[in-house]
Amino acid sequence: MLIKIKLSSSKFGSDQKEFWKYIESIKEQFLIQNKNFDYLFNIETPEKNENLLKNYFGLNLRNKFFEKRAIEFQSTFFINLESINYGSLILGLDFTPISSVLEFFNNNFELFESALKNYSIFAFSESVFPTVPMHKNPLLSENFTVTIENSSEIKEIFKLSNKKYKKELNLASEKPKWLWIISNTSLIIPLGLSIYIILKSFYMFGQIEEFRAKNYNEFIKTYLELNNPEKEISK
Structure with missing residues (x-):
């Protein structure tokens, strides 16, 4: 299931170069008060930066989902950052398998949407500054907005899955009744x-x-x- 999320900020700039320049400026400001931390990105190597972001973002986002869930979840799913488009930062996220994602969020699109919007900011901040404690992460003070670009398409997937789940639930509740009828009829x-x-x-x-x-x-x-x-x- 490919989901496109858009992280918007007036400071992102319009292209790749301006975006990583913005990230570099955040790093420089942070260095003034925090001398000892490792920073993986380099403004001179934007392609390498993108690969690093792809490696970290999906994993960080998935971890945020699972660590916030109170009930243990038996199945699992993976999130891969497939594409990055600049201007507003549009990230193409591949969630697989879709069945586990739907089960994890109880076929509830609103719950999924809320979690994705909130945790994407944390995952992005942690991916850019992976060695900085979350409460000190400089990107969290930035005013990001997050939207799902193809929300209507994803909402429909959840809607169909929810209908199927309710139908199976009804069939499951009817099954014992039919078993009772059959078992008692078989005695006649x-x-x-x-x-x-x-x-x-x-x-x-x-x-x-x-x-x-x-x-x-x-x-x-x-x-x-x-x-x-x-x-x-x-x-």
């Missing part, structure tokens, strides 16, 4: 079969008893006829 067949077998057994038992009773009566009748002395005398 064996239960019905059992009732049928029981009823059939009673019916067959009744038939057997009826058959036994009938034959028993026939047996008694025959027995009495064979053992009737009066009948023998009459013969």
Whole structure:
């Protein structure tokens, strides 16, 4: 997910040379009161400066996100600074994988936007002056404004992801209901079969008893006829 953020300041100048000249002036002012600190950038090598900024910015921004999150996050994502355009400083940030970014911010674009705007200033300041404690960082006193250039596009990604999440959440809540219905419905067949077998057994038992009773009566009748002395005398 490529996100373009714009850091704006009236002091940035209109091109690469003026921007790094501005950064150099900040460094010189800071050196007056702070003698011992390492400064990695050189006004004479703007391309090297850009590579250093690319190396530091994405990592610093990601660390700011994770250190401010109270709940432990199992997945991870990475932020790479892909491009730098001057005038207002436009940084092209590649967030990958997008699924982890969406999960990290709970599919909430407003939360993501607020965090990105706030922490980008810290990440930028720390990237330019990496060895200076944050509370002493001279860039934090500058008046930067941060906007997301392609916010409508990114907002749509969050919106679609949020809809998908809610749909999956509804399906997940419906699943136990369906499992209950299926599991209970599945009992109807064996239960019905059992009732049928029981009823059939009673019916067959009744038939057997009826058959036994009938034959028993026939047996008694025959027995009495064979053992009737009066009948023998009459013969």
